[in-house]
Amino acid sequence: MLSKLERRARLNQSDQDALLSLPFTKTIVDRGKYLVREGAHTTGLCVLITGFAFRHRLTADGDRQIVSVHIPGDLVNVDGVLLTVADHNVQTLTRCEIGTIPLPAMLQLIDAHPQIRRALWTDTLIDGSIYREWVMNVGRRDARQRIAHLLCEFGRRLEVAGLGDSTGYKLPMTQEQLADATGLTAVHVNRSLKTMEAEGLVVREKRFVGVPRWERLRDLCGFNELYLQLDQVA
Amino acid sequence: MLSKLERRARLNQSDQDALLSLPFTKTIVDRGKYLVREGAHTTGLCVLITGFAFRHRLTADGDRQIVSVHIPGDLVNVDGVLLTVADHNVQTLTRCEIGTIPLPAMLQLIDAHPQIRRALWTDTLIDGSIYREWVMNVGRRDARQRIAHLLCEFGRRLEVAGLGDSTGYKLPMTQEQLADATGLTAVHVNRSLKTMEAEGLVVREKRFVGVPRWERLRDLCGFNELYLQLDQVA
């Protein structure tokens, strides 16, 4: 989390110390559990220490749309710092280690450390930028491109976080979850993945995804990492 | 803009005075002009005084996706306060009066007035919440529902801003723009609108949209205004 925030704003020693000395409780949460529920008030901020999670909303008809995926180091409910009621759910994708920081401690930290506040605000702006890209992904790309784009984004974020490289990584999502993230059905995700595999764009083994030719996958969906705003400090 | 920020955080007299005494230049911009360009650096912040604008991104193939629509009172590039490079475009939907605030003046205001800063941050979080809803809109609703949802959101926002009421308003978008906002084609938007008109869900005259039975339109798309986070102060 520290290293992520360091990519958002320049933090001095005092900022870093304050961040590292935040009080928190560590818990292990099973796969499929809710970290945030729609309509719930925020009491503490959740940091993903290990494991993956996703954010989703449900339509009135009960259809699910995944709107983002979280990787270790992410604060999954920064919104809770200012907004009183969550308008979405956050659920674990795998068994996770979660650090929970009491809200008052976080508010105090934000008041005392302008650069941390800046980093957090920047982080929420980048989240917004990623949402915009997702709107475009589901709105204006076909099935293969949507999946390819998700794979590119995930791979690149893992790489930057030091958790994998873009030539292949473990993807902790079922095809049904991929479908909910791309606005497709699980059946169609399956067929699209098989096509992509036949085309040599991806290699699949269990839940591991290999990307033998990164450029080809990138070109298929027109992935351009500018929107991830990876270098805010430099 | 002041009244909008007042719905985001409690502002005292000094905050309000400072906001109102910000230096700015007023310009008239024609329909279809760019206020922000992808890749451009931010030099000043644009406030929509009158008129409408929209935010969009282009795929590598040149397809356009509109990711949000702005109404009078909106700051169209709050992101520019922290992010150095815009990852999207903002273009006017109608002729607009634009107030441009120099970036340094804004940064100074933010430093000096914690409540204004809080209001702005909250505003960007709400933008994020709206993007999430849009991801769901294009990902998990059919054509009629997507259009209905856009109409509901727009009507409700206009109403809150004191610029119209939900029983009908002037919609400054062409059907092609509606298509780009909903991830459809202009032809299909046209057919869907005609169907909705035949069903008595909307009434159209030129660019004016009437909603004779708000509840029916709301129920069609499952519109739930929670995500607009309209009451952050109370």
Next chain:
DNA sequence: CGAATAGTTGAGGACTATCAAAAGTGGTGG
């Protein structure tokens, strides 16, 4: 008023959804 833009309509086709069932995988308890 005339050109450009926007809206409308038809026909045909492509992409994606739906339904259903079989095969594979992973986790749990005895």
Next chain:
DNA sequence: CCACCACTTTTGATAGTCCTCAACTATTCG
């Protein structure tokens, strides 16, 4: 360590929504 159960992936057949192309009409703006 195996058996069993739930979940996930795969495959086939069919249907439907939405797209593409194209032409025509209406509206808007200079």
